[in-house]
Amino acid sequence: MKEVAVIGAGMTLFRRHLKETGKELSFLATKMAMEDAGIQKDDIDMVVMGSAPDAFDGIHMKGENLLDGAAATNKPYVRVFNGGGTGVFAPIAGWWHVASGVADVCLVVCEEKMGNCYPHPQTAFRHIWDPILDRPLNPNLVWLFAMEMNRYMTVHNIKKEDIALVSVKNKRNAVGHPSAQLADPNITVEDVLNSEVMAWPVQRLDISPPSDGAAALIFCNKDVVHKFTDDPIYVAGTGWSIDSTMWTNRDLYFPRYVAQAAKMAYKKAGILNPPKDIDFAEPYDPFDYKELHHMEGLLLCKKGEAPILTREGVTQRDGDLPICPSGGLLGVGNPIAATMGQKVCELYWQLAGKAGKRQIPGDPRVGVGQAWGDIMQMATVMVLRRG
Amino acid sequence: MEEKKKDWPPYAPGTHLRESDIRDKKITYTWWEPEVQYAWSLGPAMSKFLKGLKEGKIYGIHCKRCKRIITPPRMFCEYCYGPTEEWVDLPDTGIIETFSISYLDPDARRIEDPILVGVVDLDGTPPHHGFMHYFGEMTKDEIKIGMKVKAVWKPENEREGSITDIKYFKPYKGGGD
Amino acid sequence: MTFTEKQTDPTSEMHWLGDMQADYFYPNGIAGDKFFKHLKENDSFLATKCKKCSKVLFPARLYCEDCFTEIPGENWIEVPASGKIRLFTIAKLDAHGEKMKEPKIMALIDIEKTNGSILGVINSNDYEKDFSGVQVQAVLRPKANREGTLKDILYWE
Numbered sequence: 001m002k003e004v005a006v007i008g009a010g011m012t013l014f015r016r017h018l019k020e021t022g023k024e025l026s027f028l029a030t031k032m033a034m035e036d037a038g039i040q041k042d043d044i045d046m047v048v049m050g051s052a053p054d055a056f057d058g059i060h061m062k063g064e065n066l067l068d069g070a071a072a073t074n075k076p077y078v079r080v081f082n083g084g085g086t087g088v089f090a091p092i093a094g095w096w097h098v099a100s101g102v103a104d105v106c107l108v109v110c111e112e113k114m115g116n117c118y119p120h121p122q123t124a125f126r127h128i129w130d131p132i133l134d135r136p137l138n139p140n141l142v143w144l145f146a147m148e149m150n151r152y153m154t155v156h157n158i159k160k161e162d163i164a165l166v167s168v169k170n171k172r173n174a175v176g177h178p179s180a181q182l183a184d185p186n187i188t189v190e191d192v193l194n195s196e197v198m199a200w201p202v203q204r205l206d207i208s209p210p211s212d213g214a215a216a217l218i219f220c221n222k223d224v225v226h227k228f229t230d231d232p233i234y235v236a237g238t239g240w241s242i243d244s245t246m247w248t249n250r251d252l253y254f255p256r257y258v259a260q261a262a263k264m265a266y267k268k269a270g271i272l273n274p275p276k277d278i279d280f281a282e283p284y285d286p287f288d289y290k291e292l293h294h295m296e297g298l299l300l301c302k303k304g305e306a307p308i309l310t311r312e313g314v315t316q317r318d319g320d321l322p323i324c325p326s327g328g329l330l331g332v333g334n335p336i337a338a339t340m341g342q343k344v345c346e347l348y349w350q351l352a353g354k355a356g357k358r359q360i361p362g363d364p365r366v367g368v369g370q371a372w373g374d375i376m377q378m379a380t381v382m383v384l385r386r387g
Numbered sequence: 388m389e390e391k392k393k394d395w396p397p398y399a400p401g402t403h404l405r406e407s408d409i410r411d412k413k414i415t416y417t418w419w420e421p422e423v424q425y426a427w428s429l430g431p432a433m434s435k436f437l438k439g440l441k442e443g444k445i446y447g448i449h450c451k452r453c454k455r456i457i458t459p460p461r462m463f464c465e466y467c468y469g470p471t472e473e474w475v476d477l478p479d480t481g482i483i484e485t486f487s488i489s490y491l492d493p494d495a496r497r498i499e500d501p502i503l504v505g506v507v508d509l510d511g512t513p514p515h516h517g518f519m520h521y522f523g524e525m526t527k528d529e530i531k532i533g534m535k536v537k538a539v540w541k542p543e544n545e546r547e548g549s550i551t552d553i554k555y556f557k558p559y560k561g562g563g564d
Numbered sequence: 565m566t567f568t569e570k571q572t573d574p575t576s577e578m579h580w581l582g583d584m585q586a587d588y589f590y591p592n593g594i595a596g597d598k599f600f601k602h603l604k605e606n607d608s609f610l611a612t613k614c615k616k617c618s619k620v621l622f623p624a625r626l627y628c629e630d631c632f633t634e635i636p637g638e639n640w641i642e643v644p645a646s647g648k649i650r651l652f653t654i655a656k657l658d659a660h661g662e663k664m665k666e667p668k669i670m671a672l673i674d675i676e677k678t679n680g681s682i683l684g685v686i687n688s689n690d691y692e693k694d695f696s697g698v699q700v701q702a703v704l705r706p707k708a709n710r711e712g713t714l715k716d717i718l719y720w721e
Contacts, residue, residue: 013401019414020401020626021593027627028400031634036395041632058419058588068629115404118589122495131427132437132580133459134519136551138493143504146487150505154485154532178399199489200501200527213401244465248506249457251515252485349395356394404591415600415712419588426579434578548578 003222004098005232006348006384008037011341014181014213014333017115022057025214026069026111029338033107033216034071037228044218045103047072049079050090050110052336052373055124057113070109070216076102082242083373084284086110087339088380092238094219095382099235104221111214112335121210128375130245142207146199148252148376149289153201155253156304158292160201164192165310166288167205167330173317174327176357179341181211181333192288208286211333215341217348233351236366236385237271239264242378252376258297261379265368266299269383274299275321278383279364280350282343284372285328294370295323297379322360325350343369347384432460435474441548443540447512449473455513479538480559481509481517488527501527507536507556523555535559592712595626598640600712606642607704611678613639622680645702645717647675652686652695667691673700673720687719 010032063079094108174183195205241260283294292306315323326346347367439446448460486505503522537559546552614628652671669686700720
């Protein structure tokens with residue numbers, strides 16, 4: 001297996017609606033990543049596209065529709081998708097292409113236009129539910145998260161105030177991120193606790209917004225990386241795992257599939273003690289409680305300990321274990337697959353010292369990114385290391 | 388080649404579109420209303436489960452290898468990947484595994500009186516095994532994880548062979564486990 | 565029933581009927597918006613010329629997919645709303661597979677002065693004719709009724 005390095009990344013604006021078509025967004029993100037890496041279209045051997053259900057953009061087989069914006073015309077091309085997990089799974093697929101030796105340089109593009117589903121992407125989300133057992137009850141997707149959040153809070157006896165701290169941290173962290181949709185330097189815990197109750201315990205400011213956006217990442221083989229940089233950022237480990245769709249037959253308080261994916265990635269990366277060996281993390285945070293849930297799943301702390309670390313400031317950008325320094329989905333936006341921009345692209349920018357206002361102090365050398373998808377099922381994990 | 392220590396992303400390309408731009412037709416767009424209809428096959432396990440609901444019964448199925456009785460029933464156990472065997476008549480009681488108090492109705496419109504929904508861990512199955520349903524005859528302050536509940540069925544002539552043949556689960560004080 | 569049970573009653577399997585309901589709003593995009601806004605006011609098309617490979621892209625695009633470069637504003641050119649038919653077919657079934665009252669002649673039209681083409685309906689009842697290579701002109705909706713979508717082109721003749 002070849003060693004794989006990241007040499008460039010790009011990301012568009014994230015907003016509820018963007019004027020660009022999906023192809024144009026893919027083009028803008030890809031162009032920026034190519035500029036970062038200093039390469040041209042002909043330097044790219046293969047392309048991976050990550051994009052969540054066709055039902056958002058409203059174009060069946062949208063992988064094929066998007067490819068010309070992803071510099072993939074007349075190239076080996078594949079589209080991967082596993083719901084929200086795509087944000088880290090697409091980079092994993094890009095990594096396979098290079099690690100296996102079939103490509104020297106592989107471009108990964110993720111794009112989403114949730115705004116095309118009118119008037120709200122909830123309409124498409126309604127079709128996630130089992131048509132026979134769940135849909136006759138007319139469920140709303142927020143119910144599902146509310147049920148998981150309730151279970152997590154009850155088992156560990158967690159107060160909403162501690163969970164709201166995550167939303168405050170991430171929306172403040174997003175200030176200064178050029179793509180950020182919901183950055184807010186002044187948000188407080190009271191604002192979150194006073195926001196409209198959607199489905200208790202979920203309130204409006206606990207949730208990340210649906211967005212349009214795209215992100216791109218470029219991988220290359222260690223043998224050729226010297227052409228692009230003297231300080232490469234390597235993929236140290238990858239892991240992925242999925243649990244059963246029968247979500248009513250599992251205890252939702254702990255995401256065991258995240259732990260499985262994390263163990264797979266840490267084994268490859270030689271990480272024996274995650275809280276000590278990992279310098280910062282970007283777990284998936286579509287809801288504030290999910291950051292805590294995933295921190296525990298990533299084995300960064302004991303079960304039930306994540307809210308305590310948050311309360312003590314350990315997860316702030318200048319803390320001992322910064323979590324979501326990009327501002328995460330809560331601060332920057334949630335265009336499903338394009339969240340690769342906050343998860344893996346951010347790991348690369350932080351490790352390469354390019355994160356600008358978001359830069360973590362000190363000398364971070366190892367970061368872990370994670371995405372989560374489908375019906376509380378899919379976990380994808382990637383560890384990046386400098387040098 | 389010089390090292391680029393510039394901050395990245397340097398800017399965020401993309402053009403923000405406001406709801407008012409769409410409403411006031413400041414941009415051109417194409418509108419599409421697809422019509423897609425489906426007839427989902429139920430399969431043998433789900434067919435029997437729904438028939439059972441019509442008769443006022445909740446069926447589970449036994450995976451002997453994993454020693455668990457599963458509901459909703461399926462033809463094979465997803466843990467050991469072997470065929471399931473033996474149908475089991477389950478009681479229509481259980482405990483609340485988790486719940487939510489929703490102020491959004493199914494069309495995401497706000498409502499004053501919340502809907503209580505959650506997962507029922509059915510008696511007769513291993514812990515954390517059940518299905519999603521509504522809760523009724525209790526207030527949002529009374530609902531609790533671990534509360535004992537019992538199904539309230541539609542009258543026999545109104546049942547159709549659907550999960551909605553059970554109207555909701557209500558608090559249940561009597562009976563042992 | 566499981567893999568170990570025999571199926572003896574073919575009518576016992578039921579179906580669950582339903583639909584997938586959603587409405588879609590597709591913004592025409594940066595290039596598309598410019599193209600259709602032009603079509604609203606004029607009886608001609610816009611195309612974009614790639615400065616690297618000199619291909620004239622139609623419908624107008626923000627970027628050239630082969631050279632992967634952005635096309636600047638000054639490379640937008642106006643072209644006539646006419647061209648030659650490259651391929652055609654006589655469609656007898658509609659989008660749902662139902663027989664149409666009258667067949668439609670669908671064609672792929674190469675737009676003149678560009679390297680691109682567009683799908684369109686030919687306004688003709690002559691189902692025996694060979695339309696290959698025939699020069700056609702777009703017939704547009706009256707300006708007051710144009711909305712900025714493909715439907716502003718009524719048909720070709």
